[in-house]
Amino acid sequence: MEPELATIAPAPSDRVxxxxxxxxxxxDFFTVSYRINPWMHPEHPTSTQTAVAQWETLHAAYLRLGYDVHLVDPIDGLNDMVYAANGGFTLDGTAYGARFTYEQRAPEGPAYMAWLEQAGFEVHVPQHVNExxxxxxxxxxxxxxxxGFRTTLESHDELRSIFGREVVSLRLVDPSFYHLDTAIAILDDENVAYLPKAFDDASRIELERRYPDAVLVSDEDAAVLGLNSFGDGRSMVIASRALGFERDLRARGYETIGVDLSELLLGGGGVKCCTLELRR
Incomplete structure (x- = not known):
């Protein structure tokens, strides 16, 4: 039976x-057996079955939105491989591979690079740590x-040299928001949402300058990884418990689709963590 979406709120405007x-x-192999972020508590039980069922709800949401969804095979022993966003970065048919901070996740880098190469991306093997x-x-x-936590500044220089794009460095300072995608959500090409306290002063000033009309989320919504969301410019798939964020998005004309990934949150991930965008 196809999993049901938690909530679907229609868009009040004509976004494309x-x-x-x-x-x-x-x-398939998700569990929490070590601690490499503040969300993880290996002394608390986790359910792989529940994680799979919740992930299938996210997968179904993407299919209903018409996304082209590809799957990489999970590897036994790589508990966190479900967090596909960390497996690399793609743009213009080119992929920059991941080089993980912690040894527990290190084998994920080559696994994702192998998949990306087979999929036709020009893969650049990283020289510096990045997730x-x-x-x-x-x-x-x-x-x-x-x-600040998982990715080095030196990797930003690699990004510039590989993609020829402007790279804006933002320093994360709250260990609960150790990846950028837990502290910022891309809403469309011009708009973002973010948690100000997750950044140092210089980064906050830069975000305020670039995005004066950004959605600023509450601590409550950030605490369920509400910002760890993904969308297509019209619809945003978000944590179902991020109710304030949902209201703010709907007020700005976005459709919202709420999913419950509470089991995967025990590993420190949410919607966006489970999603690596493939850009050709």
Missing amino acids: AVPKTVLMCRP GEGDFLVSGDVILAGH
Whole structure:
């Protein structure tokens, strides 16, 4: 039986959806057996079955939105491979591979690079530590790049040299929001939502300058990884418990689709973490 979406709120305006192609990884081996972020507590039980069922709801949401969804095979022993966003970064048919901070996730880098190469991307093997689209987000013509916990500033220079785009470095300072995609959501080519306290002063000033009309989320919505969302310019798939964020999005004309990924949140991930955009 196809999983049901948690909530679907119709868009009150005529926004236009941009076709999306994404890569996902079914959480067949998901569990929390180590601690590499504040969300993870290996002493607490997790359910792989529940994680799979919740992931299938997200997968179904993307199919209903008309996304072209590709799957990479999960690997036994790689608990976090479900968080596909960390597996690399793609733009203009080119892929920049991931080089993970923690040894537990290190094998994911080559696995994702192999898939991307087979899919026809020109793959660049990283020289510096980075965790892919977890810390690299495309906003219009620029790449927003996080650093501070999982991705180094040196990798931002690699991005510039590979893609020839402006790269805006943003420093994360709250360990609960250790990847950029937990602290910023891309709404469309011009608009973002973010959590101000997740950034240092210089980064907040830069965000305020670039996005004066941004959606600023509450601590409550951020605490359920509400910003860890994904959309196509018309619809945003978000955490179902991020109710304030949902109201703000609907007020600005976005359709919202709420999904419950509470089991995957135990590993520190949400909607966007499970989603690597493939840009050709």
